[in-house]
Amino acid sequence: MxxxxxxxxxxxxxxxxxxxxxxxxxxxxxxxxxxxxxxxxxxxxxxSPIGRALAVGRSTRVGLVVTDLENQFYGHVIAPMHRELERLGYELVLITESSESGPVTEHVMGHGLCGVVLATTTVDSLLPARLRDRGVPFVYFNRTAQSVQADSVTVDPEAGIRELLREVIGSGHRRIGAIFGPRNTSTGEQRENTVRSVLDEHGLALAHRDVLHGPFDFATGFGGARTLLDREDPPTLVLCGNDVVALGALNSAAEMGVAVPAEVSIVGFDDLPTSGWALIRLSTVAYDLDEMSREAARLIVARVEEPDARPRHTIYPSRYVARATTSSPRA
Amino acid sequence: MxxxxxxxxxxxxxxxxxxxxxxxxxxxxxxxxxxxxxxxxxxxxxxSPIGRALAVGRSTRVGLVVTDLENQFYGHVIAPMHRELERLGYELVLITESSESGPVTEHVMGHGLCGVVLATTTVDSLLPARLRDRGVPFVYFNRTAQSVQADSVTVDPEAGIRELLREVIGSGHRRIGAIFGPRNTSTGEQRENTVRSVLDEHGLALAHRDVLHGPFDFATGFGGARTLLDREDPPTLVLCGNDVVALGALNSAAEMGVAVPAEVSIVGFDDLPTSGWALIRLSTVAYDLDEMSREAARLIVARVEEPDARPRHTIYPSRYVARATTSSPRA
DNA sequence: CTTTCGACTGTATACGTATGCATTCGATGC
DNA sequence: GCATCGAATGCATACGTATACAGTCGAAAG
Missing domain, CATH: 1.10.260.40 (lambda repressor-like DNA-binding domains)
Structure with a gap:
């Protein structure tokens, strides 16, 4: 050396x-x-970054805490976040939150990391409180936990959902089903609440039996669609908690021989690149995920470098993108 | 603290x-x-990992060097590799090889990292030589560079390609086009050479004008398919360098209104989860990417802990998976 | 010619952990 | 009862860098 x-x-x-x-x-x-x-x-x-980190008292390594790395959603988060961090002179370390007491605590706590981006917080997670107690700077990405205050980067789903519902209700859908995300995530809950309240404005409501919940993954959409579409009288439209769930639903419908959108319309949330493919053409709610990921990188770095700055909350707008998985319900 | x-x-x-x-x-x-x-x-x-690393003389951080994090291929590499490293008590740090003189050198060289996995080596890359000169242990993943010896984890494409070609030639294809990967990657080159030599055994050859090359990404497949299918007399089968390229080609065909496989058959290489979707059903060459990624993690850790062990080269077999994007050529 | 000041560089030390070596203490053997 | 040994622990120091402080030297000011 x-x-x-x-x-x-x-x-x-x-x-x-x-x-x-x-x-x-x-x-x-x-x-x-x-x-x-x-x-x-x-x-x-x-x-040597090690010697430097020891002398300076902190490293330049930001941890990204996620649960499900296979999920393509996170690929689109990691790439821009990583680039932005690199540009700012920091590194990205991946951490999977396998369990509350697992490696997160160990790696995060000893100051191997100078800051953390929480991308898969559940509302009941203990991690934010732990981080706060140890004085480790962190930023909520996409999801938040009300219990502990911190900088956050989120999407306001309202505009997108409002536009989406106006359009599909206008085109005749009344019987609407949903495969929402987990209730213990702020995004899952917020999207569900927004859908319900906007539907209410239209004088509509979700039938209890047409509403499913599950993790934001392919299997949830795949299984959920099977459940809903196997019915005697299935919903004419299925709202999905996010795009990955919608992709699961879409493929489930294809496998069942149910035509989309002729027999059922399907909508997602995120507008992942895959959703725009000619073979997919998923109608969905879009927002700037790239920019969000970079903003999270900027926020955590700012927080690390100036721990006492006032909290910052960046909220990105959403909009509806109508593609080929929605149409009027079959007569 | x-x-x-x-x-x-x-x-x-x-x-x-x-x-x-x-x-x-x-x-x-x-x-x-x-x-x-x-x-x-x-x-x-x-x-403190920092104090420990300084005292012990090396860290427990393994760098994964990739070029294109957006590429879904790498999502399927990162997840299992990360899990295995974590299991072994190591961390995963992402490094994008933006330029030869860029952050790779800096981050890798100072012993911030105890070892490196090279996942996007080109045959002419200078990085392997640099790593060797500095004594930083590394492992080739998927691609190798002959110039510098190191442990490697690769796929032997021969069985898969042989089976694939036997099948499609048997079903009548003669006019075969290809969108291969870059010539300066061992995988691109090896797959191309294997295809050519097996075709030769069948008394066939690729027409020069039916062979394209490009990075292993969606755009390459998308643009390449457009080029090939816009012809008066397009190939009846297009072999793609990998699945992501094939997905580009598939979507390009869909956008052009060219029916797959009725008008053209398309084949990939990798068998990514997406390729198995009901809406995709891509015929492709499969191998155990999950296991490969874990093996790379094990190899680099072994090398770090025992630098003088003899070189290890793990090679995984491949096989053809026929799905719905291949059939007999139209009459 | 002396003083003062500023620009530059060196000295000493800190950061948190790991490890070779010295030390202590009790137990065992003769 | 003294020597010996081993188990357990402490002491001193190393790892590579950063920084407060002290020092040096030359130039400018008086």
């Missing part, structure tokens, strides 16, 4: 001067900086 | 004893261990 001391020796200066020169400290003369830089290049030296 | 010294004070022992007790060193008495553990819990202490 090549250390700053080796560089110092070669450049004929002291170790601290190397440290300063390489971080472009104005107190070091240009001539010395050049000598040091040349020596560093000659030896192939680069500063 | 709570340190081992705080725990030591509370437990009435010295700091080194805390260090030993918590790592279950047999030289510490059970009674002391208990006192230390209790104190640690009481204070909510967990050992």
């Amino acid at each position: 090549i250390t700053s001391r080796d560089v110092a020796r070669l450049a004929g200066v002291s170790q601290p001067t190397v440290s300063r020169a390489l971080r472009d400290d104005p107190k070091v003369s240009e001539a010395t900086k050049k000598r040091v830089r040349d020596a560093a290049v000659a030896l192939g030296y680069s500063t | 709570i340190t081992s010294r705080d725990v030591a004070r509370l437990a009435g022992v010295s700091q080194p004893t805390v260090s030993r007790a918590l790592r279950d060193d047999p030289k510490v008495s059970e009674a002391t261990k208990k006192r230390v553990r209790d104190a640690a819990v009481a204070l909510g202490y967990s050992t």
Whole structure:
């Protein structure tokens, strides 16, 4: 291992001067900086993040806590978040929240991480409280937990859902089913509440038996659609908690031989790239997930660098994107 | 920040004893261990990975170098690899190889990382040589570079491609087109060579104009299919470098109104979960990507813990999975 | 010519943990 | 009852970098 001391020796200066020169400290003369830089290049030296982290008291590693890495949704979160963090000089470390007492606590608590983005918070999670108690900065992404305050990046589903319901109700749908997300997530709950209240404005309501709940994954949509569409009198429209659920439902319908949208309309939420494919053409509620992911990166970095700034909550608008999985109900 | 010294004070022992007790060193008495553990819990202490890494001389962080995080292929790599690494007590850090001189070098070189998995190596990449020169352990995943030896995890495409070609040629295809991956990747090259040599055994060859190349992404397949299918006399079968390319081709065909497989058959390579969807049903060459990803995790950890072990090369077999995007060519 | 100041660089030390070595203490053997 | 040994623990220090502080040196001001 090549250390700053080796560089110092070669450049004929002291170790601290190397440290300063390489971080472009104005107190070091240009001539010395050049000598040091040349020596560093000659030896192939680069500063040890570990030593640096120990000395500075914090690292430049941000943890992203998710439950389900297979879920394609998170691929579209990770990529832009990672790029933005890198741009800001930070690294992204993945953490799966397998259990409350699991590695999250261990990895997050010892200050291996300077901050955390929570992307799969449930409203009853203990993690936010733990992080707060230990003074680890964190940001809610997409989902929040009311119990503990923190910066957040979320979507306001109202505009999208309102527009969506206006359109499908206008085109004649009355019997509406839903496969919502888990009740213990803020997103699941918020989307459900919004749907119910907007339906109410239209003088409609969801029949209890037409409402299902489950994790935001393919299997939920796949199984849910089977349940709903196997009925004697299935709903003419199925609202899904998100796009991945809708993709499950769509494929379930295809497998059952139920024509979409002729026999049933299906709607998602997220507008993932897959949803726009010619073979899919999913009608859905869209928002800027890329920008959201980058904003989460910016917020956590800002919080890390200025822990006492006032809380920031960025909320992104949503809109309805009508594609080919919705139409008037069959007569 | 709570340190081992705080725990030591509370437990009435010295700091080194805390260090030993918590790592279950047999030289510490059970009674002391208990006192230390209790104190640690009481204070909510967990050992600092940073301090530990500095003292031990290496971290427990493995870097995964990829170029294109949006690509769903990598989602299916990251998830199992991450789980396996976590099981082994290591962490996964994502690194995008934006440029040869970019952050890869910086992050990898200073011993922030104890090892690296290269998932998007090109045959002409300088990174393997650099890693070797600095003594950073690494493993090739999926792709290799001949110039520098290292452990590797790869797929042998031959069985799958052989079976695939036997079947489609048997069903009558003669005019075969291809959208291969980049020539400067071992996987792209190997799959192409295998296809050509097996075709040769059948007395067939690819027409020069029916062969395209491009990055392993959706756009390559989308654009490539458009090029091939816009012809007066398009191929009756299009072989794609991987599934993501095939999905692009499939959607391109759908958008052009070209029926699959009635007018053109399309085949991929990877068998991603998406390929099995009822709405997709892509015929493809399958192998155990999950297991491969875990094996890469195991190999890099083994290499890190025993740098001088003899090189290991794990090769996974492939097989053809016929689904709904292939049939006899139209008469 | 002396003083003062500022620009630059070096010295000493801190960060949190791990480990070789020294030390203590009680038990065992003679 | 003394020597010996081993188990248990403490002491000192190392890891690589960053930073407060002290020091040096030359130039400018008096």
